[in-house]
Amino acid sequence: MKQSQRYQKIRNLSRRGFGLARYVGLWLLLSVGLVGCAGAQAPTSGTDAASIAEHEAEDPVPAKTPEDDPRLHLPSALPPQARHGVFPPSTPQALQALASAREAMQKKQWSRLASLAPQAQTDPLLGSYVQYWLLRQQLQDSTAPIPTASLQQFMKATQDDYLADRIKADWIVAAMRTGDYATINRLGPVISPSAQVDCALLMAEHMTGTVVTADQVMTAFEPVSTCWTLLGEMVDRNVVGWNNLEPLLRATLETSKTGNARRIASLMFTTDEMASYNALMKSPDKWLATQQRPTTRPQIELVTLALSRMARDDNRVAAAAYVKSVWSASMPKSNMQWVWGQFGLVAALNVDSDASGWYRRSGNVPMTDYNHAWQVRAELRQPKIDWGWVAKAIEKMTARQQAEPVWVYWHGRAMEAQGHAEAAKKHFESIAGVYGFYGQLANEELHRRIPIPREPKAVTKAELARARSNEGLQRAVRLFDLGWRSEAVPEWNFSLRGMDDRQLLAAAEYAKSEQIYDRVVNTSLKTRDEIDFRQRFIAPFEGRVAEKAKQIDLDPAWVYGLIRQESRFITNARSHVGASGL
Template sequence: MPDVATPIVSSRTGSSTIQPNTSVRPGPSIAAPDSTPAAQAVVLARQAMNNKQWTQLSNQIGPASGDILGIYPEYWYLRTQIAAANMPDTHQALMRFLKKNEGSFLADKLRGEWLLHAARSGDFITVLELSPVLNGNSQISCAQLEARHMTAQRATVAEATKVFAPVGACWKLFDQLVADKVLTGNELLPYLQDFIENNKVTEARRFAAYLFDSNDLATYDAMMRDPQKWLAAQSGDRSTAVNDIVAIALARVARTDLNKAEELVRTTWANKLPRLNLQWVYGQFASLAVFSFDPRAYGWYRETFGIRLSDTNHAWRVRASLRQAKVDWGWVQRSIDQMGLPQRNDPTWVYWKARALAAQGKEKDARQLYESIAHHFNFYGQLASEELGRTIVAPEKPSPVTAEEIEQARQHLGLRRAVTLFKRGWRGDAVPEWNFALRGMTDRQLMAAAELARHEHIYDRVVNTSDRTSKEFDFSQRYIAPFEGRVTAQAREIDVDPAWVYGLIRQESRFIMDARSVVGASGLMQLMPATAKWVAKKIGMTDFTPQKVNDFDTNTKLGTNYLSMVLADLGGSQVLASAGYNAGPGRPMLWRSKLDSTVEGAIFAETIPFNETRDYVKNVLSNATYYAALFTGQPQSLKERLGQIAPQPYGRANAQ
């Protein structure tokens, strides 16, 4: 049976350009010139820093001071001196830098690095004196909490669990809180179980050491060496700790042989383990089975009701339910209700709970939930709007950004530094510098900063900056369409929806022409080298060389052609083709073949087993819907764009 084709409100015809919502013309770039002696000193300092030539780095601090980036060489040098912060001269130099550059990104960064060094050496007074750090992270939060705890402000369980991540300062915090009996078995066992679930055995071992006494820890270690052999040797009565270890052993066996683990439970352990342990084991079986669409996953999840699950397993318990030929909407609702409050309030689960309520005839309650997320400009906000009978349109334009507002942005020291970093090719430094500069900005200031980024052709910052506004929304920025005539021409040439292409580029590269992923994908449309070569051969691009993959016309021509090929191979479904573009065409073919019945596109998208691809598909289709509204000026439907996906036997893709 072929896929149910996706009916789309087309943006192929009658499209208009997305014009900036301002008449202010771009001025000259605010980037500082890179040819001055001071700018060259910054370059030399950077080279010295990268080569760990600290004397040469120190020698460039004075000559670099006249450049807008002159703060960087001094920061690079001082961070190497933090270990000597207790020496008077070094301490004074660090404090002088913080005072002189107060409010800057680098002063805040140096403050955080100094704070972490102080925490590692047990100097908790200095940790508190250096707080707060504006651009914090888990390491800093854990160090600050430990410092408060060690200076007579006893930490609580809630504070500790809120900040924990498996990083150095947090391990140090937990070491102390376990020793002080702030954290006990009730709080520690879930961490151990979740790390086992995620196959993080090193982290799990640390929590086992927190949780078990020396004898039980030796038992745990023996089990981890050979879980199946260890299980076979178990007999007699068991303590609570050993029952927990038995459950972990069954989960470890399941990771390598799920059928064997299921047999062990059925023949030996179903009547020996306490119910709570057994339910957790079933949850582990389900978490392994669900990603291969093993039909047993749903039944195992039904056995877990009432126990604590990880956030990941809570989510997959609902997703497994949504994939059933006949969805038990009451079970979907109850499963969502058992999530923790932050997860339950995520628009994903608000939407699916509303769907569950509506399916049970509770329309008033469902509408209240839809209304609570319909204002979100994302996948589930759009779907909620449609459930309320509304179509998808761009919001009303805000008042245009004025020349005065843009001039204020042009004078912002943090933005000027960031733009200079971008223009000198130091994106890794530029992005955090830019983001730090946005702190505390009003909607008007954010839109002015986004417009400045447009003037500077830094298109990813246009999108990311405008996305931060909370009351005024400029979709000419959020859904910017640079190079529109050229991209649209490429798309129309092969009859591909330009709105979809733009939705994909926005997600793939944020319009960074030389973007390169960690796996080697390149350019606006993030093509892998082998894919680019293969497509070039298919379409007869005889002059293609790997060096051309970042060239605008080459990248978009190859990318749109590849997208068209994937779309054709996958029955015209933009859901499947978007998934195929991200994960390879064979993957959505496999996932489609595992369906028991036709499902709506939203369910297929939500139950994609790869986190990255699942989010990618939802974002691309949401983006495309807004681009279509902007290009055509007509109301759109995400539900129509998603369509339905029908089962089809797995077949080999015609595209790579």
């Protein structure tokens, strides 16, 4: 089946726009290449300084008192002249000590790290990282007191830097562990927050007399230590109840996070009910065979969860027949609709043609954004699309997800198919200025040429010089040079905060001059009005790529599109499944 027929709209595949510059053609190819990925799965977090901090083990050699710890008797993080962006050159000895210190940190060799610190600390650009690693480890050591004076000294010395914000976040999490809510309130919010910090701040507010609502708790919640503590406290205080926990439990099971789901379930069910929960998770069909018609809310929910787990049966059709014949009449309608939504989701994830049928049994029951997205995808795969059903599924999404270009476009298509031309036009016009795949499709629906932004004025020498003098960007470049991406990426991103379009373009140009091509793309993508496609769709290694592509009869633009999508030109990129290289 041709792609135009697949979505039941015959396109006039004219050659309009084919005379555009090559880099514009590359943009079009890249945008098309990304369409199938949107919303397919939650992104996995990269390895950055924050994740290293979160998973690092405690220090096996605790200090007696925080200020007597020789590891923390370090000079100021930066020499005075560095605070003004003028960094004297490092010495080979300092660089070697710095590399050895990072290795010691990664191997959790804290005594070795402390012995390397005096020499490594003399590096004028990156010396502050050594003190940060030592302080962070001290904060994570539950047997050692908080080194308050050293923390304050470090934050003063690194004021406005990424590491100052990072150590503040680590301090907040450590204070949460010790119940020092006054310190959490005093430290206040951080510039680059995380769920750990957000939940700690809410817990501190709650424990010091400020009213915290269930909505605030559920919005902040992620399955991390401070959030689990906050959630447990709010359940005990009857701030968070079944109406909050039930959708959280269902959403967690939906994405197969069974360990987290069990922890949530333990906040909802009694000991006897948890025994039933464990049994149904192990073998839902066997557990259901022992059950009578449920009467209480916990019993109804347990049966609902068991029925939803039947969707994962190898013979889904037979499982569905059992669910319908034995349990449908005994369960609330909304619960059964949610169960059928789970049958639809599992089928959709397996690209089964029956997914749409299961989803249609779900009626208008609210589901997660994740599930509603797959509901729409399942319907769009049908030989005959029910556009009214597509519209209803999109309208049940949260406002935030509805506003994503992909769903704005398909909502417009659904409106158009149902004869609501003006409503469809409004949808298409709202994303026609978006430089992406669905923005292009919207312009086609409006019978307009795909807009190409005016090329911005070239970055001036003065603008580039200012970017090069930015302390955070300088640190990031040095970190990239050393191959320390987990430190370099957050340092770079933090330094971009508050920049206007011209400053972002200059920062991207700085990255280009240093051959850090992924930062060229990611930085340039942040501009709002001045759009530079030569940065956003940079084409490094041009001669070599073109030559190899032509040898195997491939358009070089397609090769560049694949590289950009998969690795952003990071030569040592490695995926979570082990794929590596460009």
